[in-house]
Amino acid sequence: MNSAIYSLVLALAVGHAGAQPKGSPDQLDLLPSKSPTPIFSATIRGKQYRFVLDTAPSAGMVSSRLVKALSLRPMGDADANDSSHNPNVKVRLYRLDGLQAGHSIYNNILVSADPSGQDSGPLSDVDGILPLSTFGEREVTIDLPGRHLVIGADAHLKSKLAKSPTYDDNHGCPVLQMRLGGVRSAVRLDSGSEMGLSIPSSMLSKLHVIGTPKFVGKARTMFRTFDINQVKVSDEVRIGGVAFPNDGILINDIFPEPNLGSRAMLSHRFTFDQRNHRILIE
DSSP states (O other): OOEEOOOOEESSOOOOOEEEOOSSOEEEEOOOOSSOSOEEEEEETTEEEEEEEOSSOSSEEEOHHHHHHHTOOOOEEEEEEOSSOOOOEEEEEEEEOOEEETTEEEEOEEEEEOTTSSOOGGGGTSSEEEOGGGGTTOOEEEETTTTEEEESOOHHHHHHHHTSOBOEEETTEEEEEEEETTEEEEEEEETTOOSOEEEOGGGGGGSOEEEEEEEEEEEEOSSOEEEEEEEEEOOOEEETTEEEOOSOEEEOOSSSSOEEEGGGGTTSEEEEETTTTEEEEO
């Protein structure tokens, strides 16, 4: 199983992207892919590029191909980490302007380039990985079942969001409360990960485990590779009060907290109200 988590936390203040929305919501079709991650097409300077929408990072990352194609000029360097509490990695920063998604244009998008310069992992298939903040404070709906990405919200959706639960913002990553059997824990929503629900092994002793964990493959962040094991549990999974399918839990000790990847997001539609930190899961 080829899985990946692409999280980037930059050690500097990150502002919101500058948006020029055209009023009504923009609905984009998600592009066909072997990966469950939401991949969409956007236009820059008249040419179309492919991007992953990743809810986990505070800033984006683009391929060296895109840096060269757009002649992006460096803004400086920063320390980056993938939330695994391993040593930081030095990355070069750029500003992406004029990204058109639907009828709207977005500017001042903070991105870094693959520090290896090899466009490894997801950057071998797409031109960049962009965070929620790409779209300023507009509402964002990731509809993996319906294969759509919607930027903005109409009045009906806004009224539903006003009654929806809030989420915590951890460096741009939405964090919700999860109940896994009798265990309560925070969980990161990470649409840039190809994995399902993963938890640290320290939680296993509190769950009703069926059998023993089995090695299922390796996963990687943009900076490191690690082993992944899977185990079946009989416990119910509820995130933000909503039930999720339990087809097996992944064991991932590189991160200290549970992580909900895009494979586990295939069963629901997620709408993020970035301004008010509210989330609607349908």
